[in-house]
Amino acid sequence: MTENLTLRHYGAAESEGIIEQLIALYLEVHAGQGDFYGEDRYRRQLSAHRQRDGWALVTAWLNEELIGYVYGFPLAPDTRWWDGIEEPVPVGFTEEDGHRTFAISELLVRAASRRQGVARALHDDLVGSRHEERMTLLARPDNGPAQAAYRSWGWRTVTRLRPGWPEAPLFDVLTRDPGMKK
Structure with a gap:
């Protein structure tokens, strides 16, 4: 499948035309996972995140169908x-200056396209384009496939975090040096 895969890059302005597709795929991937993964909250999250300086989105398309994406800032x-x-x-772990840490907020792939290298391609493309000292993301402790993938890609768990959204689950906080080759 990955030979027919097309990755596309977007900034906030360029992504305006595919917002509804991003939301639809998010809702499909997280169907039945609880209120935290609802449309209203995700619309607000995506809108707020797109306003961040340096917001970057990489999408995966197969035959002009959106099958996955990753974004962060x-x-x-x-x-x-x-x-x-x-x-x-660790002392200073949460201190930021706008250049120290790139946060990956979402990395998702449609169920039918999983285990075919799509998530890895999205991940590597975005990570390889960054120049920050480190990267971070949040992963559910009970998401075994994602946890295994992140570990194999060089991520390590530091602690846990519960975001300030209502109904938010507890997440593992993972970090990675973007220059690390895996």
Whole structure:
């Protein structure tokens, strides 16, 4: 499948025309996973994240059908990303300057296209384009396939965090050096 895969890059302005497709795929992938994964909350999240300086989106298309995407942004000095983090964490771990940490907020692939290298292609494309000192993402502790993939791609778990959204689950906080080759 990956030989027919097309990856496309977007900034916030360029992504305007595919917002509804992004939301539809998110809802499909997270169907039945609870209120936290609902449309209203995700629309607000996506809108807020797209306003962040440096927001970047990479999409995966197969025969002009959106089958996956990854997006993130550099953490600003006043970020709320770390709100809800479980202590202890290393001294200075949550200090940001707008250039230190790139946060991956979403990485998802349609069920029919999983285990075919799509998530890895999206991940590697976005990670390879970044110049921050480190990267971070949140992963559900009970998502075994995602956890295994992240570990194999060089991510390590540091602690846990519960975001400030109503109904938010507890997530593992993972970090990675973007220059790390796996």
